[in-house]
Amino acid sequence: MASIQKRNGRYHVRVRRQNFPSQCKSFQYKADALKWSADTERAIDTDQLINGLDYTVAELLERYGAEITPKKKSAEIEQYRIDKLKRRSIASIRLSKLKPHHIAQYRDERLAEVTASTCIRDIGLLSHAIDIARIEWGITIYDNPARQISLPRINKPRERRLVGDEEERLIHSCRQSENKFLLPLVQLAIETGMRRGELLGVYWQDVHIDQSFIHLPVTKNGDMRDVPLSIKAKRVLSTITPSRNRRVLTLHHEALKGLWRRATRRAEIENLHFHDLRHEAISRFFEQGLSLIEVATISGHKDLRMLQRYTHLRATALAQKLA
Numbered sequence: 001m002a003s004i005q006k007r008n009g010r011y012h013v014r015v016r017r018q019n020f021p022s023q024c025k026s027f028q029y030k031a032d033a034l035k036w037s038a039d040t041e042r043a044i045d046t047d048q049l050i051n052g053l054d055y056t057v058a059e060l061l062e063r064y065g066a067e068i069t070p071k072k073k074s075a076e077i078e079q080y081r082i083d084k085l086k087r088r089s090i091a092s093i094r095l096s097k098l099k100p101h102h103i104a105q106y107r108d109e110r111l112a113e114v115t116a117s118t119c120i121r122d123i124g125l126l127s128h129a130i131d132i133a134r135i136e137w138g139i140t141i142y143d144n145p146a147r148q149i150s151l152p153r154i155n156k157p158r159e160r161r162l163v164g165d166e167e168e169r170l171i172h173s174c175r176q177s178e179n180k181f182l183l184p185l186v187q188l189a190i191e192t193g194m195r196r197g198e199l200l201g202v203y204w205q206d207v208h209i210d211q212s213f214i215h216l217p218v219t220k221n222g223d224m225r226d227v228p229l230s231i232k233a234k235r236v237l238s239t240i241t242p243s244r245n246r247r248v249l250t251l252h253h254e255a256l257k258g259l260w261r262r263a264t265r266r267a268e269i270e271n272l273h274f275h276d277l278r279h280e281a282i283s284r285f286f287e288q289g290l291s292l293i294e295v296a297t298i299s300g301h302k303d304l305r306m307l308q309r310y311t312h313l314r315a316t317a318l319a320q321k322l323a
Helices: 030-045 057-067 075-085 100-111 116-135 166-175 182-192 196-200 231-238 253-266 276-287 292-299 304-309 315-322
Strands: 002-007 010-017 020-027 213-216 225-228
Touching: 002 030, 010 030, 020 030, 057 075, 057 116, 075 116, 075 253, 100 116, 166 182, 166 253, 182 196, 182 231, 182 253, 182 276, 196 253, 225 292, 276 292, 292 304
Parallel strands: none
Antiparallel strands: 002 010, 010 020, 213 225
16 A cells, blocks of 8 residues: 655655565655556556566666676676667666567667677577576566567578688788787687687687697587697797787777778678688688588587588589599
8 A cells, every 4th residue: 555745845655565565755746656656556466566676677687797697608798788788778667667569679779780690689688687587586577578579580691701812801901900919810710710709718828739729618508629720820829929818819809890890891801700700710621621520529519400501612622522
């Protein structure tokens, strides 16, 4: 039951329910006080009020980022995504008011800016935060609105490879970069097939040039992996001066986006993503005659069927095998 008292020129509201913390708030106008008390009572009765605290989406993400994100391998990247999501208009909506149409509006706004897969990851992040709040934090929310909308169709997997003299132009452009780590990063990506996060997370203690491999204690699929080093990859590593933080490549993933964009622009190369270099490397492994199991050991794929999207072999390479 709600009670309203006027003190010092303001209307003070208190909403009480059995086995539920009292809700208190003050307003300048009585009409606002009456509306809030009615909304709060309705939220409690329909199990939409969060443990007596009607969090905003931003407040939910703040707690998620502090308690859940640090436990993940991609914590740094996810925290960046959380910070961006907290700046969106949806972040100001209280969870008791959050509806599927709000999520759908956010989805449509993101699709105008990013790819479908990125949009799906962002919605998945928000959905997981809501689920964690309901299941693990004892926060009562009537339903998860992020699970009630349709997700965009993921685009056809990319088949982009380096063609003509693109590799030569890309390497030349990277040499002109103001960042000394861009060139070895690109060269190692082409030689090893490692993911961007794996390359940026390598420490010198895990580099074994004499034994020709890099040890990855943590990878995307959760398993450790040893990546063999070609002669060229070892030569590239030998040109890098160790830094104080013990990382081989001292480069932030967000800084890489701008560096990559400028490098491809200088090289006059269009529609080339950094991840395409992994696609290029794995395809070259197959063209060199490595077996499916051997390539999977290098790339870290658990599902061998996933390798099919990377194996766009050049007809000229196959023709040489048939000769």
